[in-house]
Amino acid sequence: MIKDVILQYLINRRDGGSPNYELELAWMIKDYNNDIVKKNKKK
Numbered sequence: 001m002i003k004d005v006i007l008q009y010l011i012n013r014r015d016g017g018s019p020n021y022e023l024e025l026a027w028m029i030k031d032y033n034n035d036i037v038k039k040n041k042k043k
Helices: 002-014 021-042
Strands: none
Touching: 002 021
């Protein structure tokens, strides 16, 4: 779920994370979307 990605992002922020946090979130969402695409192709 996308909620899990955002939750992980918020945990990373709380722990310090990177200064480029918008970019970090964008990459996390991109990776998440790529994983969904791969799973759908396997079917």
